[in-house]
Amino acid sequence: MATVNLGRIKPVFRGAYSGSTAYVVDDIVTHGNESYICIQAHGAGTQATSVTAYWTKLAAKGTDGTDVGTTITTQGDILYRDGSGLQRLAKPASDKFLQNTSGGVLSWADAGGGAWTFLSKQTASDNALLEWNSDITSTYDVYKLIISNAHSVNDSAHAYIQFRQSSSYLTGSNYRWAAGRALDNSTFSAAGSTSDNFIRITSDSTGNATGECWNFEITFWDLLGTDNYKQIHWNGANINQDGTIKQEVGAGTYTGSVAAMDGFKIYMSSNNIQSGQFALYGLKQA
Amino acid sequence: MVTKISNGIRVELTAEEQAEHDAAQAAAQASETANAEAKAEKDALKASAKAKLIAGEALTEAEADTIVL
Numbered sequence: 358m359a360t361v362n363l364g365r366i367k368p369v370f371r372g373a374y375s376g377s378t379a380y381v382v383d384d385i386v387t388h389g390n391e392s393y394i395c396i397q398a399h400g401a402g403t404q405a406t407s408v409t410a411y412w413t414k415l416a417a418k419g420t421d422g423t424d425v426g427t428t429i430t431t432q433g434d435i436l437y438r439d440g441s442g443l444q445r446l447a448k449p450a451s452d453k454f455l456q457n458t459s460g461g462v463l464s465w466a467d468a469g470g471g472a473w474t475f476l477s478k479q480t481a482s483d484n485a486l487l488e489w490n491s492d493i494t495s496t497y498d499v500y501k502l503i504i505s506n507a508h509s510v511n512d513s514a515h516a517y518i519q520f521r522q523s524s525s526y527l528t529g530s531n532y533r534w535a536a537g538r539a540l541d542n543s544t545f546s547a548a549g550s551t552s553d554n555f556i557r558i559t560s561d562s563t564g565n566a567t568g569e570c571w572n573f574e575i576t577f578w579d580l581l582g583t584d585n586y587k588q589i590h591w592n593g594a595n596i597n598q599d600g601t602i603k604q605e606v607g608a609g610t611y612t613g614s615v616a617a618m619d620g621f622k623i624y625m626s627s628n629n630i631q632s633g634q635f636a637l638y639g640l641k642q643a
Numbered sequence: 644m645v646t647k648i649s650n651g652i653r654v655e656l657t658a659e660e661q662a663e664h665d666a667a668q669a670a671a672q673a674s675e676t677a678n679a680e681a682k683a684e685k686d687a688l689k690a691s692a693k694a695k696l697i698a699g700e701a702l703t704e705a706e707a708d709t710i711v712l
Contacts, residue, residue: 477650479650479651480648481648482648482653484646484648484653485645485646485647486647486648487647487648487649488647488648488650489650490649491650492650515675517667517671519667526667528667528670548678550674550678553674554667554670555670555674557671557674622647624668625668626671627668627671629645635648
């Protein structure tokens with residue numbers, strides 16, 4: 358019986374394209390995540406799949422996708438698109454808000470300005486001094502220290518503040534301060550200094566008898582500025598060694614440098630701070 | 644043991660910090676002494692000025708300064 362060669366009656370899948378293999382018409386190969394069918398027989402290594410006289414693309418690959426499961430990895434992460442594709446916006450520290458630019462760039466931002474934010478509280482317990490530096494950051498423009506129910510170990514002691522700059526306390530006589538006090542005997546007096554080694558916040562001394570204590574709120578203005586002598590001002594109540602209640606008001610500054618301050622401390626003229634709550638708040642101006 | 648509260652943590656002062664603190668308190672004491680002496684001097688002048696006014700005597704300039712704003 359006569360034999361008639363019909364040629365291939367279906368394509369033959371040959372696996373991944375190899376430069377060392379010869380191909381014939383209707384061979385199908387994969388290459389670069391795409392598939393091709395041979396339209397003209399050729400020898401090994403003579404015609405790559407990109408040569409359209411020998412190969413026709415059967416299926417083109419799509420655009421590479423993003424593996425979401427490996428892109429966002431942490432609870433609180435956000436998936437968003439930037440200029441090149443899907444991206445991870447890693448979860449921020451607490452109390453952050455999402456902000457964007459007109460160009461569609463997303464980032465985390467601090468809470469909007471205009472409100473005092475509690476930063477930390479320190480409780481005195483017969484300590485030589487209390488200091489703050491890790492809370493002084495560019496996040497806030499103004500700080501307020503609320504001192505409540507503070508007691509001095511010694512009678513007739515004063516409370517002082519010194520600034521810290523570049524991790525060292527400023528001890529030179531470049532502090533100036535002015536304070537006034539209204540007393541319960543209907544008198545008012547003032548005190549001050551043009552060259553002290555500190556800012557004295559108690560214009561009159563503090564008492565240490567039972568019940569005698571001092572309460573202050575002290576505002577620190579723009580500690581990180583670089584064109585300003587750093588200033589503080591305060592308002593407080595203080596019972597002195599005679600049992601006299603006084604309203605204390607005042608302001609102080611350091612005029613030795615306009616460089617940024619990175620902290621401050623409070624201490625007594627003698628002995629320690631016996632007790633008291635010292636809470637620090639920060640204000641981001643709107 | 645002398646301690647401080649640093650950013651909410653109670654720690655012992657180092658020798659260097661202790662020396663710095665002692666110096667700060669010494670400066671404070673010196674300042675308070677100077678202030679007290681200045682106040683005492685002013686109070687004395689004021690008392691003298693008052694006594695001379697009552698007695699109809701002439702005041703020194705320093706005494707007058709204590710009562711003239």
